[in-house]
Amino acid sequence: MTIIDRFEGSIAVLETAEGMISVERSLLPEKAAEDDVLIYSDGSWSIDTAATEKRRSRTKNRLKRLINKTDKRGKND
């Protein structure tokens, strides 16, 4: 799996199972955003929207459980 971690100017930093790699941002789809899951096929990148949304939804649910459980937002020490 390949996921966009971030952009640093003209460079896109991608997370892969083997570690972090950098590619020219111009090689990615124009609409590519941070945290998009990418597919590399026939020499070009495309966005896997379904996989991106699935993973984002999972993060949302996990965070909701973790943060609700602790419920300390804004509490001063």
Add this chain to the structure above:
Amino acid sequence: MLVDCGEDAVSSRVIKYLRKLGIGKLDYIIATHPHSDHMGGMHRIIETFDVGEVIIPHIPDEQLPTTMFYDKFLDACEEKKTSVTEAEVGRVINIGDARAEIIAPDDTYQEDINNYSISFMLYHGENSFLLTGDAEYEEEAAMLKAESVRKVNVYKAGHHGSAYSSTYDLLRVIKPEIAVISCGKENPYGHPADSTIKRLSEYTQNIYRTDICGTIVIESDGKKLALTPERSTK
């Protein structure tokens, strides 16, 4: 308190360093924002140490992270039953006789995840510090608008000295005596930008860069500051 930990690839160095200091418990971890160069190895930190609370920024649902390292971070928090909270502007965290006050991010939508970075003022006696994660000019402007930044002794330059951080508007208010830039040696991103070094130089000649100096340790006794770079060149 630990603020960020870098890439997974360097997490063993962070763990070794903390252990060398005799640290077994981290009362707080501030994970400034979910990019791998700031919290790629956070799962290993949480797995290794007893952690009181992890503070993360609130990020809108449609921009939440999807990365594998973030999954591992959540796995570790679940497994260790670590308390996770979202940063709230105005929250004050007491750490011994030091005090951290969270000043950003507010709830404004930001296109760039960097601008959700948790930023805070740290006070210890007469000494003060400003840490802004990867905040760029948009977030700096919000801090200034909220009048939450003050003159500081030490400024850890935002976003590794990026051209879009450390604006004149910010520097004019914080007037740092020491600026520290955390950036990789010969990094491909051009950090720090020459323009940022120029701006910082107008306020201080005490600019320390990790790509040149290696690890930079700053110790405060509440009155004086002692700065020890791994290598002596600024």
